Ligand SMILES: Nc1ncnc2c1ncn2[C@@H]1O[C@H](COP(=O)(O)OP(=O)(O)OP(=O)(O)O)[C@@H](O)[C@H]1O
């Protein structure tokens with residue numbers, strides 16, 4: 001009997017599609033062309049110019065409009081009889097609770113981040129609705145099928161951890177372009193244009209500074225009274241690329257086995273004539289901008305404002321000279337200060353913000369040049385800084401097709417026919433699509449099997465806020481966490497909490513765990529971390545520990561029950577192991593969960609179908 005659904009089952013099915021981006025546009029089109037007639041679409045985003053090259057349901061005139069709504073309208077134009085409900089909303093908002101999910105026969109994800117995927121996974125488990133998950137990264141793609149109690153859930157296997165770098169590599173000893181790019185984006189960019197009150201490693205240049213020096217340091221990056229934006233840019237330039245490197249060089253021990261960096265001051269870049277032209281108004285009292293290097297663009301140009309265009313640098317795929325990087329640096333700072341004043345103090349790096357990308361390119365390259373690291377093109381910096389692996393429309397289309405095939409199998413009620421499928425970049429045994437059987441649920445999964453976890457934590461130094469943010473939200477993926485000890489509620493979050501209770505919980509958040517009332521969270525205590533919307537609940541045993549390594553700087557480690565009996569201090573990196581075994585495209589395609597994929601980490605398929613079958617078994621194909 002065919003595993004595929006018949007026409008009637010398809011027409012009667014009600015499906016939820018989450019995400020109307022690269023995969024979502026393809027998926028919505030393929031769903032309606034396959035005959036699906038009842039579809040809800042949720043996407044929280046609006047259309048950006050950078051989406052247009054592959055999200056073909058959108059046109060330039062739609063930029064700024066809701067993706068979900070425009071996708072719906074575009075599809076209705078060629079299939080007017082289909083019933084599509086579009087929600088311009090975050091799938092994590094309370095309106096999409098278990099009751100909402102229960103109305104669907106299937107949920108199909110076209111998302112791009114771990115957080116939302118985990119949330120949808122939990123709601124599908126709670127509502128007992130099958131989920132088809134998907135992800136693409138360049139040529140790589142993946143489609144998986146999750147059915148409560150039958151297959152593993154989305155969270156049964158650990159996901160690769162986001163790539164992070166030791167702070168000292170970024171602040172003091174970069175050795176790769178990416179270190180300089182992370183520095184430019186996380187330190188100078190935020191210090192100059194972001195929230196200055198946030199702590200930033202640029203604040204402290206030398207240890208043991210007395211408080212007056214510290215104060216002077218804190219205000220260094222403020223524009224001084226009467227200082228022109230060009231003078232400010234030049235002063236910051238010399239500090240970042242000149243003085244800071246000179247100070248670092250004084251720590252001779254650091255350079256015994258490393259190449260010493262070379263400080264770069266503006267005076268050494270410009271000839272005296274150029275200096276006159278481009279820096280004529282430095283320090284001018286009234287901040288009047290004469291001799292500007294670029295024609296001013298209209299002030300409302302926002303993220304489209306560009307320094308490189310005005311400087312005659314046309315090709316984003318060319319590496320700029322040191323002098324051009326210096327010019328771009330000075331000009332981007334000037335343009336931010338003069339033309340985007342109202343945004344200053346709250347900017348964060350955005351890969352679609354042209355001026356931000358130019359600033360980060362120039363700052364990263366100037367730093368790279370000092371440290372003898374190859375400079376990069378703006379195109380490459382944009383990719384690395386924005387955690388972009390350039391999307392390939394064809395992979396999205398293939399993955400969307402595979403999602404629909406899995407949907408048809410699920411509707412056909414032959415659940416054994418479901419497959420997870422990898423799209424490979426290079427053919428393996430002449431196959432670019434690799435179908436594999438889904439695993440059964442992992443009995444140690446804390447989401448679908450409710451296995452208890454252990455939190456090793458320094459209960460004397462860690463606060464309840466750390467547990468809420470870093471463990472309940474970040475590690476366990478709870479959107480609105482509640483933390484209970486027996487019947488005592490230690491913390492509850494969410495929109496529906498009354499003000500009085502919220503104030504009581506808030507007052508406790510900065511208390512150290514061992515000082516909490518009515519029950520201190522000390523060694524041996526058991527807590528429950530819940531998210532009511534997700535119907536997620538997890539028991540966590542608290543284990544006090546003080547000997548954390550420097551890398552475990554938040555003094556916490558969450559793991560399985562084996563930690564209860566472990567006596568040695570090993571900084572285990574479970575996720576690294578997972579990463580070596582397989583590159584999970586679901587996680588790799590996320591902004592905040594980017595894994596730099598290189599040759600060594602090319603995906604290794606875990607369970608190739610043909611390898612798992614007895615020779616006599618008939619080979620199944622998706
Ligand atoms: N929590 C969420 N709720 C609703 N939609 C979400 C949520 N998280 C992500 N999405 C949507 O998932 C889609 C993912 O699409 P895609 O990976 O193509 O990303 P994109 O933002 O369109 O493109 P790019 O990141 O490459 O610029 C986006 O449209 C995004 O708005």
Ligand SMILES: [Zn+2]
Pocket residue numbers: 152153154155156157441442445446447448449
């Ligand atoms: Zn699971």
